[in-house]
Amino acid sequence: MLRSSQPLTGPNRKRCREDEMLLGAVLDEGERGFIIDTRSAQAAKQARMTGGGTEPKSSYPQWKRLHRPLERGRPLQESFIKLVEACNDASINMDRWLSRLESSRWLSHVKAALSTACLAAQCMDREEASVLVHGAEGTDTTLLVTALAQVILDPSCRTLGGFQGLLEREWIEAGHPFHLRCARSAYSHARLKQEAPLFLLFLDCVWQLSRQFPFSLEFSERLLLTLFDNAYASAYGTFLCNNEKERRESTHSLWAWLNQPGEKKKYLNPLYSHNALVIWPSVEPQSIQLWQGLFFRWIRSSQYLDEAWAEIQRLLEGN
Amino acid sequence: VENVRLLDRLSSRKAALGTLYLTATHVIFVENGSEARKETWVLHSQISSVEKQATTATGCPLLIRCKNFQVIQLVIPQERDCHDVYISLIRLARPVKYEELYCFSFNPKLDKEEREQGWRLVDLTEEYNRMGVPNNYWQISDVNRDYGVCDSYPTEVYVPKSATAHIIVGSSKFRSRRRFPALSYYCKDNNASICRSSQPLSGFSARCLEDEQMLQAIRKANPGSDFLYVVDTRPKLNAMANRAAGKGYENEDNYSNIKFQFIGIENIHVMRNSLQKMLEVCELKSPSMSDFLWGLENSGWLKHIKAIMDAGIFIAKAVAEEGVSVLVHCSDGWDRTAQVCSVASLLLDPYYRTMKGFMVLIEKDWVSFGHKFNHRYGNLDGDPKEISPVIDQFIECVWQLMEQFPCAFEFNERFLIHIQHHIYSCQFGNFLCNSQKERRELKIQERTYSLWAHLWKNRADYLNPLYRPDRSQTQGTLRPQMAPCNFLYKFWSGMYNRFEKGLHPRQSVTDYLMAVKEETQQLEEELEVLRERLANLQKSQLNDNKVKSKRQERSKELGLSTSNNSLANTPQEYSNDLKSFPSRSPSQGDEEDSALILTQDNLKSSDPDLSANSDQESGVEDLSCRSPSGGGCLPSEDSGKDSDEAVFLAV
Numbered sequence: 001m002l003r004s005s006q007p008l009t010g011p012n013r014k015r016c017r018e019d020e021m022l023l024g025a026v027l028d029e030g031e032r033g034f035i036i037d038t039r040s041a042q043a044a045k046q047a048r049m050t051g052g053g054t055e056p057k058s059s060y061p062q063w064k065r066l067h068r069p070l071e072r073g074r075p076l077q078e079s080f081i082k083l084v085e086a087c088n089d090a091s092i093n094m095d096r097w098l099s100r101l102e103s104s105r106w107l108s109h110v111k112a113a114l115s116t117a118c119l120a121a122q123c124m125d126r127e128e129a130s131v132l133v134h135g136a137e138g139t140d141t142t143l144l145v146t147a148l149a150q151v152i153l154d155p156s157c158r159t160l161g162g163f164q165g166l167l168e169r170e171w172i173e174a175g176h177p178f179h180l181r182c183a184r185s186a187y188s189h190a191r192l193k194q195e196a197p198l199f200l201l202f203l204d205c206v207w208q209l210s211r212q213f214p215f216s217l218e219f220s221e222r223l224l225l226t227l228f229d230n231a232y233a234s235a236y237g238t239f240l241c242n243n244e245k246e247r248r249e250s251t252h253s254l255w256a257w258l259n260q261p262g263e264k265k266k267y268l269n270p271l272y273s274h275n276a277l278v279i280w281p282s283v284e285p286q287s288i289q290l291w292q293g294l295f296f297r298w299i300r301s302s303q304y305l306d307e308a309w310a311e312i313q314r315l316l317e318g319n
Numbered sequence: 320v321e322n323v324r325l326l327d328r329l330s331s332r333k334a335a336l337g338t339l340y341l342t343a344t345h346v347i348f349v350e351n352g353s354e355a356r357k358e359t360w361v362l363h364s365q366i367s368s369v370e371k372q373a374t375t376a377t378g379c380p381l382l383i384r385c386k387n388f389q390v391i392q393l394v395i396p397q398e399r400d401c402h403d404v405y406i407s408l409i410r411l412a413r414p415v416k417y418e419e420l421y422c423f424s425f426n427p428k429l430d431k432e433e434r435e436q437g438w439r440l441v442d443l444t445e446e447y448n449r450m451g452v453p454n455n456y457w458q459i460s461d462v463n464r465d466y467g468v469c470d471s472y473p474t475e476v477y478v479p480k481s482a483t484a485h486i487i488v489g490s491s492k493f494r495s496r497r498r499f500p501a502l503s504y505y506c507k508d509n510n511a512s513i514c515r516s517s518q519p520l521s522g523f524s525a526r527c528l529e530d531e532q533m534l535q536a537i538r539k540a541n542p543g544s545d546f547l548y549v550v551d552t553r554p555k556l557n558a559m560a561n562r563a564a565g566k567g568y569e570n571e572d573n574y575s576n577i578k579f580q581f582i583g584i585e586n587i588h589v590m591r592n593s594l595q596k597m598l599e600v601c602e603l604k605s606p607s608m609s610d611f612l613w614g615l616e617n618s619g620w621l622k623h624i625k626a627i628m629d630a631g632i633f634i635a636k637a638v639a640e641e642g643v644s645v646l647v648h649c650s651d652g653w654d655r656t657a658q659v660c661s662v663a664s665l666l667l668d669p670y671y672r673t674m675k676g677f678m679v680l681i682e683k684d685w686v687s688f689g690h691k692f693n694h695r696y697g698n699l700d701g702d703p704k705e706i707s708p709v710i711d712q713f714i715e716c717v718w719q720l721m722e723q724f725p726c727a728f729e730f731n732e733r734f735l736i737h738i739q740h741h742i743y744s745c746q747f748g749n750f751l752c753n754s755q756k757e758r759r760e761l762k763i764q765e766r767t768y769s770l771w772a773h774l775w776k777n778r779a780d781y782l783n784p785l786y787r788p789d790r791s792q793t794q795g796t797l798r799p800q801m802a803p804c805n806f807l808y809k810f811w812s813g814m815y816n817r818f819e820k821g822l823h824p825r826q827s828v829t830d831y832l833m834a835v836k837e838e839t840q841q842l843e844e845e846l847e848v849l850r851e852r853l854a855n856l857q858k859s860q861l862n863d864n865k866v867k868s869k870r871q872e873r874s875k876e877l878g879l880s881t882s883n884n885s886l887a888n889t890p891q892e893y894s895n896d897l898k899s900f901p902s903r904s905p906s907q908g909d910e911e912d913s914a915l916i917l918t919q920d921n922l923k924s925s926d927p928d929l930s931a932n933s934d935q936e937s938g939v940e941d942l943s944c945r946s947p948s949g950g951g952c953l954p955s956e957d958s959g960k961d962s963d964e965a966v967f968l969a970v
């Protein structure tokens with residue numbers, strides 16, 4: 001699986017031999033690859049006007065391009081804000097709650113993200129074909145897809161250590177601009193242009209996987225919530241700045257703290273059992289649920305669910 | 320009929336070819352060729368509707384919709400055969416006489432004593448005693464001993480001490496269907512009670528002294544409170560409309576010391592339509608998130624569930640927190656009243672959250688108080704306007720509570736699903752007819768078997784591993800948050816998409832934890848035995864060490880901590896546009912799709928189906944009493960084996 005940003009084809013249909021050779025080198029003679037473009041065909045075409053574009057078939061003959069539009073940027077932030085508003089609105093009646101939920105479109109974005117990641121995973125696992133994922137910048141929806149696909153495909157990404165490694169590789173080192181994207185979250189009135197909850201969307205998708213495969217992830221929901229918190233506001237430097245270049249060495253790493261034996265226990269899933277296979281989630285609407293642990297975190301008590309988890313822990317420790 | 324295809328809703332390519340059989344009691348589809356000889360069994364009594372669709376090039380489609388939400392789509396090659404099957408199914412699914420029902424031929428090979436014992440498992444007199452009645456405030460009345468006062472009530476009812484036979488009879492004449500106020504639940508801690516009845520025949524201005532005295536008697540039976548709540552579970556508009564027909568609701572001016580309250584729950588017709596709409600959403604092919612959420616909201620289903628729950632919460636609060644008695648009614652006092660009283664009881668009393676207690680609750684508030692099972696669930700062919708998912712809604716309320724309070728119930732989701740299944744299956748006699756009177760006339764207990772005994776026998780499958788009687792959730796009153804909590808109500812895909820394996824988590828946490836629990840118990844018992852032996856032999860420190868290391872080895876052997884699961888599943892169709900890869904053959908990756916194996920399956924050698932049980936759906940197979948005498952089998956679901964097919968993308 002490869003990732004990049006969009007090719008700068010531009011309105012004059014520029015070509016770049018080196019780029020073609022690079023992609024050509026990935027595939028063997030007669031092999032096929034898939035390019036998953038996270039923009040709609042329309043948007044990708046329009047991108048040419050501003051210097052971007054797509055890989056033309058003639059120049060990249062072995063690669064088949066698929067468009068799977070994923071929301072990003074402003075609209076995604078709006079979706080997030082709308083959802084949080086709906087969750088906090090005590091005045092909504094039951095007969096309007098679902099349409100409020102729907103109008104935020106957050107769950108649709110979860111479904112789309114999971115579907116696309118599954119598609120990438122399917123290309124690799126079922127079709128045994130290489131995959132190139134890119135959107136426009138290669139820093140948002142691209143990373144969402146590649147990271148999620150790896151959780152689906154690779155059991156080592158589902159361990160606590162492996163997941164941290166995945167985040168380091170596919171989000172932090174890959175240059176997701178955390179500083180811009182996770183600036184103020186959902187309550188701020190300042191509608192910052194660059195803000196967008198891609199990372200939260202990723203965490204939500206991982207949570208969906210943990211619900212559908214309760215035994216297959218080594219980490220618990222608590223880890224996901226902690227990551228969410230730290231992406232926005234952290235005592236640690238892990239999610240600071242926008243890319244490696246900007247990041248300073250003089251902060252402490254979140255991972256170092258999380259991995260201490262005393263801390264680590266809290267983030268483990270007591271039901272975990274190594275699953276060597278690919279985990280294929282269902283993306284039917286019934287299978288995708290609202291992440292109550294996150295969106296209702298401060299609204300209702302998790303006391304009973306916590307008790308249930310404590311009981312699960314107790315049972316498995318064989319007391 | 321041969322060469323019939325059974326289609327899969329989620330994956331249009333997963334069609335199985337086989338033979339369709341119609342027997343006196345079941346429709347059976349047997350898949351060709353597979354070594355496992357996959358069979359799908361459907362009881363005729365489960366069939367809700369049969370739809371013949373337009374003939375296509377591939378054959379004549381027939382859609383069977385079941386009351387347990389299974390949807391079977393068949394394609395029959397010849398139109399004539401399809402028509403014959405259609406006509407037969409319509410007739411078989413609409414029995415005219417009780418004797419046609421499965422429970423009269425079902426034979427689990429038990430002797431007479433066992434059968435009777437099965438019926439005695441739930442004893443309501445014992446239950447009322449447990450509650451604390453009869454006592455100084457409440458007595459048993461046999462005024463209805465020959466069903467002479469109210470033919471839909473039981474022979475034994477509990478009424479306040481000061482309610483004489485004269486008052487009861489007078490009150491019954493002033494109540495719809497003669498369903499006078501009677502005790503449903505008594506709280507011995509504070510003497511508050513929940514009573515139930517039907518609507519008074521008050522019209523605009525009618526009064527009845529005895530009825531007013533009855534309510535007063537109920538109030539007086541609770542010395543700790545100086546007023547009584549009267550809860551009408553209908554929307555105000557409906558109740559008012561009833562007045563024009565000479566019925567209505569209690570006027571606070573006429574009844575001393577009552578506080579009247581409407582809690583609007585819609586009627587059976589609205590509920591029937593609501594379910595219908597929700598099932599239509601479930602049948603959508605590849606719905607978007609939007610389609611689904613809009614459809615679900617449009618059906619109003621969760622809104623209705625919440626309304627029932629809110630009513631139950633109101634009553635439970637009145638009893639537990641205010642110590643005030645409540646009289647509940649709707650129109651006839653056998654639908655919404657039953658729902659609301661049983662939800663309230665469940666919230667109030669932890670006994671009803673045990674397996675036995677739950678059975679008792681259903682016997683009390685639904686069976687004995689004359690809920691019209693036959694009319695509502697179509698045992699026999701009847702008026703379609705009487706059909707309504709009333710008890711289904713109650714069962715869903717219980718599930719919603721289980722989701723909010725995972726440690727509070729002794730039983731698990733499978734218990735609820737199986738009960739719902741059998742309410743429609745007519746395999747057992749508990750839910751036949753419309754009243755106790757009718758059941759006694761038909762001698763149900765002598766001619767059929769009790770579901771409760773069957774479930775009790777298999778109770779190990781129905782336990783909730785997280786249940787602990789000494790935990791906070793399991794004691795006392797459950798207090799669900801009332802607001803804001805719209806989000807707490809989830810769509811119950813375990814029930815409404817029960818047979819769609821692809822939708823559910825592939826491994827059941829409940830089953831896994833139960834297996835772990837049993838394992839731990841076994842080890843502890845073993846340890847006990849060894850300890851005793853040790854004490855008896857009075858050996859030295861050396862032997863003590865031997866015992867400890869044995870235990871460690873044993874748990875390693877049983878693989879508690881190792882990773883033996885092969886968790887297999889297949890990708891669904893992730894691309895909505897259904898274009899295809901010209902790609903590899905479907906047989907690719909077959910090893911991955913082997914049936915689920917739990918770590919502990921080597922433990923349960925007595926239960927060869929454990930691996931099947933690890934799949935959430937397959938619990939249904941436990942119900943199959945495959946007794947040679949054509950015993951009832953539930954549709955055996957596909958066990959974990961999906962035929963592998965990769966998703967295809969168009970090139």
